Amino acid sequence: MTAKISYADVEVGTELPAQTFPATRATLVQYAGASGDFNPIHWNERFAKEVGLPDVIAHGMFTMAEAIRVVTDWAGDPGAVVEYGVRFTRPVVVPDDDKGAVIEVSGKVAAKLDDNTVRVDLVATSAGQKVLGASRAVVRLA
Amino acid sequence: MALDQSFVGRTYPPTEPYEVGREKIREFAEAVGDANPAYTDTEAARALGHPDVIAPPTFVFAITFKAAGQVVADPQLGLDYSRVVHGDQKFAYNRPVRAGDRLTVTSTIETIRTMAGNDILDIRGEVHDQDGEHVVTAWTKLVARAAEEA
Numbered sequence: 001m002t003a004k005i006s007y008a009d010v011e012v013g014t015e016l017p018a019q020t021f022p023a024t025r026a027t028l029v030q031y032a033g034a035s036g037d038f039n040p041i042h043w044n045e046r047f048a049k050e051v052g053l054p055d056v057i058a059h060g061m062f063t064m065a066e067a068i069r070v071v072t073d074w075a076g077d078p079g080a081v082v083e084y085g086v087r088f089t090r091p092v093v094v095p096d097d098d099k100g101a102v103i104e105v106s107g108k109v110a111a112k113l114d115d116n117t118v119r120v121d122l123v124a125t126s127a128g129q130k131v132l133g134a135s136r137a138v139v140r141l142a
Numbered sequence: 143m144a145l146d147q148s149f150v151g152r153t154y155p156p157t158e159p160y161e162v163g164r165e166k167i168r169e170f171a172e173a174v175g176d177a178n179p180a181y182t183d184t185e186a187a188r189a190l191g192h193p194d195v196i197a198p199p200t201f202v203f204a205i206t207f208k209a210a211g212q213v214v215a216d217p218q219l220g221l222d223y224s225r226v227v228h229g230d231q232k233f234a235y236n237r238p239v240r241a242g243d244r245l246t247v248t249s250t251i252e253t254i255r256t257m258a259g260n261d262i263l264d265i266r267g268e269v270h271d272q273d274g275e276h277v278v279t280a281w282t283k284l285v286a287r288a289a290e291e292a
Contacts, residue, residue: 030173065199073241076190084232088229
């Protein structure tokens with residue numbers, strides 16, 4: 001595994017480049033097919049509202065997949081991720097229009113650990129509200 | 143209804159092997175819009191030290207969650223799946239999942255709690271390859287929301 005970032009070059013507080021990830025209804029249908037998660041709350045507005053949601057919501061695992069890209073794009077090698085965990089605190093609501101929702105993700109080095117690993121704390125928001133809690137990754141740097 | 147605490151520590155039989163296909167990895171990477179060449183280009187993956195293309199970090203969830211279905215659908219446990227939401231998810235990797243892996247998952251119920259009428263279930267999935275090597279462990283917290291008052 002070959003991260004392009006050197007352990008020696010980062011400090012606690014180092015910020016990773018923030019990214020924004022769009023999610024339209026089409027994105028969710030594509031993710032449903034790729035992941036095999038066909039729960040209708042992710043594509044059927046009538047069903048979503050029947051179970052008390054404001055509208056169709058993104059798969060939590062879709063948001064989790066996008067958030068780690070801030071780490072993997074920074075490190076270069078996705079195989080350098082040693083640990084990754086999130087809490088699904090709030091759904092990403094995806095309206096039926098051309099813009100859909102936008103997930104904004106930022107990350108910061110929170111601790112330098114053993115064996116050239118660092119802990120990165122991630123913040124993911126959509127429509128101004130946090131959608132993931134306790135979102136952390138441990139990544140092995142060069 | 144509170145779940146039976148005697149299920150804590152119960153381990154279910156390993157799943158049949160799931161063979162990780164390179165085109166399935168590509169399909170997943172495209173679905174999340176991730177153009178990292180390590181997912182689609184064998185040479186790029188090798189340049190990073192991997193024997194073949196690797197899967198994005200959360201790819202394995204599709205496999206571990208299907209395995210957790212054994213637990214969720216266990217009639218003796220009696221979880222009401224229509225009320226289940228995904229609370230937390232965590233992965234600890236020994237190595238990335240890669241094309242050609244034949245992965246089995248062994249699911250264990252780690253904890254069962256009841257909070258404010260919600261049943262909270264922690265399931266650990268241990269993922270091994272065809273050589274018995276540990277690849278990744280997935281922890282999934284499921285919350286079965288309390289039934290509404292009739």
